[in-house]
Amino acid sequence: MFSHQFCKKQELFCRKPEVLMQVNLEFWSANRLEETKCKQMKIPIIIIGGGPAGAATALQLLNRGYECTILEASPTFVRKPGETIPPQAYSIFKKSGIDALLHHPSHLTCYGNRFVWGSQQPADKSFFFNTVTQGWHLNREIFEVQLADQVSKNKGKYLSGCSMTSLNYYNEEWTVAYSDANMQKQELRCSFIVDATGRKSRVARRLGIQRKMIDKLAGITACIPLAKKIQQFTYLESVENGWWYAAPLADQQLVLSLMTDTDLLPSNLRTTKELLHTASVTSLIAEIIDNCSAAANTLNITSAATGYLSQRIGQNWLAVGDAAYSYDPISSYGITSALEGGYYAGHAIADYLNGDKESLSAYDWAISTAFSTYLKMLIGQYTLEKRWNDSPFWSRRN
Secondary structure (H helix, E strand, O other), X not given: OOOOOOOOHHHHOOOOHHHHHHHHHHHHHHHHHHHHHHHOOOOOEEEEOOOHHHHHHHHHHHHOOOOEEEEEOOOOOOOOOOEEEOHHHHHHHHHOOOHHHHHOOOOEEEOXXXXXXXXXXXXXEEOOOOOOOOEEEEOHHHHHHHHHHHXXXXXXXXXXXXXXXXXXXXXXXXXXXEEOOOOOEEXXXXXXXXXXXXXXXXXXXXXXXXXXXXXXXXXXXXXXXOOOOOOOXXXXXXXXXXXXXXXXOOOOEXXXXXXXXXXXXOOOOOEHHXXXXXXXXXXXXXXXXXXXXXXXXXXXXXXXXXXXXXXOEEOOEEEOHHHOEEOOHHHOOHHHHHHHHHHHHHHHHHHHHOOOOOHHHHHHHHHHHHHXXXXXXXXXXXXXXXXXXXXXXXXXXX
């Protein structure tokens, strides 16, 4: 059906994943946008998960005239490690109508990457020669507040502190039971449900769908006060059993993460002070954290593994963002993937409810092909580092 619409395969696989998704689905989402806006059909949709992927899905559905409700388990927006948005991601912000969010003073301009990778010598990759000449170090807490606010301004419902307890599908209708912010049992019914619960894939797993993991990458992260001003770059440094990530935030804070596999996590690494001590034996990262001090706070350890659901779509449901496919942060594709996936998921759902029963398959084909492209890029990135081929971390990737 799509052979005359999509690019040739050899062209697809030389594109970055975010560009690939745009090429794949632009033709069917754009053509139906005005048609569905005019109809203003109100078919309720429930989105489980209120992060970037869930909010992006909601914004497109609302733009297409579909009523939707987000159920977010967390009762409040919490401080999260920042994330670097590369210049090429600006197009999805612009296309989604949320590019103004990047102008918030809590989001810091990023001018490039500085890294020690594959060599002992640091190198720079400036964004100056890109079409968009800067990226952004996002304040994740502020960004998620902004997205929730956008959903509300567009007359969507964003219910925080609401944890799904069960769901059932009968007679083409979903029934979702959840515990609200007051610990009261509630129930909603809808025609379509979206799994935007991140790597936990809560909806899909309740449907008996397996999640497959490709690696065991995890991040040990802390936010620490900077002792001095540093250049507004993303800093990366590979080490024997993983790699370091550091990025400044707008409030003179630094996000510092050690990325390694779960079975390689240092047993003595439990506090921010210990993380700083471990980083002090590096070269590039050690320069950044020189004279930094921090309280003995507990570290934040989160999964950063590459993985995917064995099934991403089904009858009146789909998974989006990390719930469908999760990406290694070395790709800088986390939030970009969430926003891209949400944009196209929203249009796919609107088209599906408007009678196009192939739109979900088109969406799944696009995100799956993008993920295949990403895997090739990921292999290429890790094979650049050959100094520790015998270490468990690098041997698994080389």
